[in-house]
Amino acid sequence: MIPPSTVARPSTTLDLSPITATITLSALAHNLSELRRLVHPTCDILAVVKADAYGHGAPTITQALIDLGIQRFGVATVQEGSALRAHGVTQPILVMGGLIPSHIPELIHQRLTPVLSHEDMIYALAESLPRHAPPYPVHTKVDTGMRRLGFNPESVVSWLDSKPFESKLAIEGVMTHLADADDSNQEFTEQQLACFQTVLTHVKRAGHSIALIHAANSAGIMYHPSSHFTMVRPGLMLYGYTTRKPRNSDIALQPVMNVSTHVVHVRSAKPEEFIGYSRGFKTTRTSKIAVLPVGYAHGYSRSLSNRGMVLIQGQRVPIIGKICMDMMLVDVTDLAHVGIGEEVVLVGKQEHEEISVEEIADSLGTLPYEVLCNIGTRAHHVYRPH
Ligand SMILES: Cc1ncc(COP(=O)(O)O)c(C=O)c1O
Structure with missing residues (x-):
């Protein structure tokens, strides 16, 4: 018989979800009031x-x-x-x-x-x-x-x-x-x-x-x-998004959704090592690589392989190698210390940096609609008033 675990169960499903969409309802209210002005x-x-x-x-x-x-x-x-x-x-x-x-x-x-x-x-x-x-x-x-x-x-x-x-x-x-x-x-x-x-x-x-x-x-x-x-x-x-650039300067919209995940593993790699499926990336230096539990099964497009960026500790860090079904790798060599469980922002703001839905859409040659639908519908939603 398997003995009962002594590890405490997480208090919410949020702790179990690999990808969380945090929805700020005050931003929705703000966008509606901007719209009402028009x-x-x-x-x-x-x-x-x-x-x-x-x-x-x-x-x-x-x-x-x-x-x-x-x-x-x-x-x-x-x-x-x-x-x-x-x-x-x-x-x-x-x-x-x-x-x-x-x-x-x-x-x-x-x-x-x-x-x-x-x-x-x-x-x-x-x-x-x-x-x-x-x-x-x-x-x-x-x-x-x-x-x-x-x-x-x-x-x-x-x-x-x-x-x-x-x-x-x-x-x-x-x-x-x-x-x-x-x-x-x-x-x-x-x-x-x-x-x-x-x-x-x-x-x-x-x-x-x-x-x-x-x-x-x-x-x-x-x-x-x-x-x-x-x-x-x-x-x-x-x-909180538009499709036209430059945006209509008469109104200031606020993105409502912020999408995040967490680091599940950190490893080091030597120079000239291949990383991930199809040997999709080769290191050029001694590297520190963080593994994230998000992939194309979560609506994060595989086309962002070797192209997309995420935010850790308020810094932009690059995705390296091919994005897998449920994992991807990012190069955190330039960050001081990255630990398991550390927050990673895939879409939205972290400290003073931002990865906008529009930026991801541009990089994929698509529109914000598709990015939002793909990632948002699969994420665990958390609603906060402000
Ligand atoms: C018939 C119709 N009206 C309104 C909208 C809203 O469009 P938008 O998201 O660009 O405001 C849509 C969305 O595609 C639509 O299909």
């Missing part, structure tokens, strides 16, 4: 919390935003909407992604608001509603240039005039999505907005009064005031 006070805000709130943890982020006065949320799928309902979110939730008929029973059961982009879904939803049910609120999307979801601009009015909208469906919102709002050349966005405006004029002329008219993602909010209409749909900027 939009008209009467403009509604729908917070986009899809993909687990871009890796920040949708249930807690949604609740924090409710506490900050946000009353509408956007997700990609019925599944994400149901998960929020299961966490007690009663506010309107807009399902912005594509739908198929088999999603409808759950959509109705959870009182989620669909974005309709295809006539089949208009009829499928109308037919699924109980006979004398009150009109079900829906939004409809107009494709003004994204070429993804949405009705052709010319067909929108005829769909709003169609039978399902006479009694079964109530049109609460009309939206479009901007394809290129962060481009410093604003021409394409202006064309999209002009097209949307024409559709809205025809919708109005046809006698439809629409409460929620929306087009702006974060870049629209920041760079295209004419895209704000009666509601905006921020995602990325709430979490």
